[in-house]
Amino acid sequence: MIEWLKQPWPWYIAGPLVGLTVPVLLIFGNKHFGISANLRHACATCFPSDIKFFKYDYRKEFWNLFFVVGAFGGGIIAMWLLADPNPIVVHPALVNELAGYGINDYSSMVPRQLYNWDYLLSAKGLMMMVGGGFLVGFGSRYAGGCTSGHSIMGLSTLQWPSLVATVCFMIGGFLMANLFLPVILG
Amino acid sequence: MNNSAIKQTDFEIRAQDTICINESQLQHKWYHNIKYLIVGILFGIVFVKAEVISWFRIQEMFRLQSFHMYGIIGSAIAVGVLSVWLIRKFNIKTIYGEPITFTPKKFNKGQIYGGLIFGLGWSLTGACPGPLFVQIGTGATVVAVVLLSAIAGTWMYGKLRDNLPH
Numbered sequence: 001m002i003e004w005l006k007q008p009w010p011w012y013i014a015g016p017l018v019g020l021t022v023p024v025l026l027i028f029g030n031k032h033f034g035i036s037a038n039l040r041h042a043c044a045t046c047f048p049s050d051i052k053f054f055k056y057d058y059r060k061e062f063w064n065l066f067f068v069v070g071a072f073g074g075g076i077i078a079m080w081l082l083a084d085p086n087p088i089v090v091h092p093a094l095v096n097e098l099a100g101y102g103i104n105d106y107s108s109m110v111p112r113q114l115y116n117w118d119y120l121l122s123a124k125g126l127m128m129m130v131g132g133g134f135l136v137g138f139g140s141r142y143a144g145g146c147t148s149g150h151s152i153m154g155l156s157t158l159q160w161p162s163l164v165a166t167v168c169f170m171i172g173g174f175l176m177a178n179l180f181l182p183v184i185l186g
Numbered sequence: 187m188n189n190s191a192i193k194q195t196d197f198e199i200r201a202q203d204t205i206c207i208n209e210s211q212l213q214h215k216w217y218h219n220i221k222y223l224i225v226g227i228l229f230g231i232v233f234v235k236a237e238v239i240s241w242f243r244i245q246e247m248f249r250l251q252s253f254h255m256y257g258i259i260g261s262a263i264a265v266g267v268l269s270v271w272l273i274r275k276f277n278i279k280t281i282y283g284e285p286i287t288f289t290p291k292k293f294n295k296g297q298i299y300g301g302l303i304f305g306l307g308w309s310l311t312g313a314c315p316g317p318l319f320v321q322i323g324t325g326a327t328v329v330a331v332v333l334l335s336a337i338a339g340t341w342m343y344g345k346l347r348d349n350l351p352h
Contacts, residue, residue: 005235011257014236018258019265021229026273026286028221029214034206035316039340053344056200057193060208066219067226068319074230075239075323082235090242091251098245109234110241110312110326117328128310133318133332135307137339140315141203142300142350144291147314149205150301151259156266157288162205165297172305177248181310 006084021148022156031063034149036140038068101185114185127184143168201289203296203347209287210280230320239320241312248309294352307336 025031041058048054087106098104098111105112119125140146143165145154151169154162201207233239236258247255272278273286280286308314311332313321318336321329343350 008237009232009235011236011254012261014232014238015258015261016265017232018229018238019262020269021225022266023269023273024225025222026270027278027280028225029208029212029218029282030210030280030284030286031208031222032206034204035314035319036340037204037206039315039337040204040344042337043341043344047341049341049345051341051344052199053202053347054341055195057196060196060200062216063208063219063222064206066222067229068316070223070226070228071230071233071316072226072319072323073223074227074232075234075320077227078231078234079324082231084235088237088240088242091246091249094242094246094249094251098242106242108326109237109239109321109324110329115241115326115328120328120331129328129332130335132307132311133335134339134342135303136311136313136315136318136332137307137336137341138343139300139302139304139307139339140336141340141343142296143304144203144294144296144300145205146304146316147259147308148316150297152262152266154205154291155263156270158267158270159291161291161293161297164293165301168298168301169305169308172302172307173244173248173309174305175302176306176309177245180306181245184310 002082006082008084008088019152019156022153025067029063032149033153034064034145035068035071036137036146036149037061038064039137040141041065097182103185124184139172205291207289209289210282210284212282212284229316230323233317233320234324239313239317239324244309244312296350296352299351 022033025033041061041064044054044056044058103111103113114128120129150162150165237243238258243255246252278286315336318329318333
């Protein structure tokens with residue numbers, strides 16, 4: 001059983017499990033699934049700075065912080081008890097492309113050659129980690145949600161603004177992966 | 187702002203630019219939140235085991251080299267649509283007996299501009315906000331910097347919000 005769980009899980013197992021988060025949170029307490037909101041709750045809790053956007057009763061949303069602390073814990077548990085000893089298998093064309101940028105370490109969830117503390121203060125490291133994170137935080141709030149809030153929760157409730165947001169997420173992603181990232185990493 | 191002023195505008199501001207809010211009117215002790223911690227743990231495990239939090243899988247997705255991520259997102263939405271439909275059809279209540287409510291979201295241009303900005307960041311970091319927390323748990327500690335930067339980005343949005351096109 002444990003050996004079986006250690007293998008990578010197929011999409012048709014994982015996807016429905018992720019989807020079940022929606023009804024589980026609703027049934028547990030009328031909570032609407034969405035993770036980027038926590039970034040805002042962090043601002044509201046720690047640095048409201050007299051900005052109206054951060055002046056709300058964040059204690060009412062602490063449930064969501066429990067959720068992401070859990071997700072962090074899930075990452076620890078999965079690596080501790082269910083780690084797959086084999087490196088991730090990706091499409092050969094991607095392996096080829098990344099090899100051209102000197103990325104060939106597939107042992108972690110993130111490319112170790114880019115995501116490490118030594119690399120952080122290099123130009124590329126700053127652009128990817130600090131710049132990328134900033135875009136994620138700014139963009140998700142500007143859009144009013146991220147992949148969980150719009151693409152899963154919003155689409156589950158058939159809200160067309162969430163479809164617009166999801167299409168834009170994908171356009172941005174395609175542009176970065178195919179046009180800008182080769183320049184940044186090249 | 188004093189407490190009564192916060193109470194008056196709380197829902198309006200809390201619901202601004204977000205899908206995800208607590209619509210429950212009930213007040214509970216903090217330990218009622220432990221159930222969300224457990225859902226979060228299971229969610230984190232699924233994300234690791236299905237490699238959703240892998241930078242490499244995100245790169246594959248945006249190069250159309252694999253069906254994996256599309257399968258996950260697609261089947262998650264299918265299960266979500268079906269369960270929300272069932273909740274509405276059978277008027278299912280929460281475990282506390284409260285009705286489950288849905289607040290429709292209005293369209294604004296932020297969903298386009300913000301969506302594009304978010305998409306660029308998602309592909310660059312290989313992570314949307316959920317995976318950031320999980321990645322740190324898997325031992326990629328430097329991702330904490332990405333997370334802090336995302337919080338800084340959110341703060342900057344809050345600061346500039348009234349001057350941005352919506």
